[in-house]
Amino acid sequence: xxxxxxxxxxxxxxxxxxxxxxxxxxxxxxxxxxxxxxxxxxxxxxxxxxxxxxxxxxxxxxxxxxxxxxxxxxxxxxxxxxxxxxxxxxxxxxxxxxxxxxxxxxxxxxxxxxxxxxxxxxxxxxxxxxxxxxxxxxxxxxxxxxxxxxxxxxxxxxxxxxxxxxxxxxxxxxxxxxxxxxxxxxxxxxxxxxxxxxxxxxxxxxxxxxxxxxxxxxxxxxxxx
Numbered sequence: 534x535x536x537x538x539x540x541x542x543x544x545x546x547x548x549x550x551x552x553x554x555x556x557x558x559x560x561x562x563x564x565x566x567x568x569x570x571x572x573x574x575x576x577x578x579x580x581x582x583x584x585x586x587x588x589x590x591x592x593x594x595x596x597x598x599x600x601x602x603x604x605x606x607x608x609x610x611x612x613x614x615x616x617x618x619x620x621x622x623x624x625x626x627x628x629x630x631x632x633x634x635x636x637x638x639x640x641x642x643x644x645x646x647x648x649x650x651x652x653x654x655x656x657x658x659x660x661x662x663x664x665x666x667x668x669x670x671x672x673x674x675x676x677x678x679x680x681x682x683x684x685x686x687x688x689x690x691x692x693x694x695x696x697x698x699x700x701x702x703x704x705x706x707x708x709x710x711x712x713x714x715x716x717x718x719x720x721x722x723x724x725x726x727x728x729x730x731x732x733x734x735x736x737x738x739x740x741x742x743x744x745x746x747x748x749x750x751x752x753x754x755x756x757x758x
Contacts, residue, residue, distance in 0.1 A: 547658035562641040568631040575629040583639040585614040590635025596627040604715040609697045632706040682758040686726050687714040687754040701745040
């Protein structure tokens with residue numbers, strides 16, 4: 534369905550750099566689509582014809598490796614999805630799948646390129662977004678390869694609490710198997726560390742709900758790797 538971009542309260546800073554006529558042009562060339570958990574927003578190997586903007590909700594980015602699918606990261610709205618792929622070789626190089634109910638705005642790529650060319654301030658904000666994402670990926674790669682399993686899980690719990698849900702209490706949107714996939718470990722190992730954290734009074738687990746009881750302890754575990 535169509536969405537009025539001028540009244541959207543989920544915009545990134547980049548959208549506020551657009552002029553009134555540019556916002557109207559964006560509105561006429563943007564469609565809002567709702568997704569439920571498990572739906573695919575972007576599929577690896579398919580042709581990219583739109584710019585995808587995650588308006589609400591949360592998704593996981595995953596890529597098919599030589600042996601299995603690897604979860605790269607979780608992304609929380611509002612954010613663009615797969616911009617490097619969209620403006621690179623036009624073929625999606627990874628997949629994006631919903632992990633909680635989400636809304637995505639699909640923007641016509643020709644219009645988006647026009648806005649980039651005509652509005653330097655808008656372009657600058659998009660470049661900043663790409664730079665932040667790239668640096669984030671570098672840090673995640675270093676943490677994944679250099680930290681022990683306890684440090685990796687501490688990082689994930691802190692990310693969920695501080696960056697994504699902004700609350701000490703949240704529902705884990707993925708299974709322990711998916712967590713293991715993301716941090717290069719087994720489901721059994723993830724389960725064991727979660728049990729240890731709960732036994733030590735660091736977290737409390739009730740079904741899928743997790744409560745961080747000792748955030749400082751998790752930060753210490755994270756920093757020690």
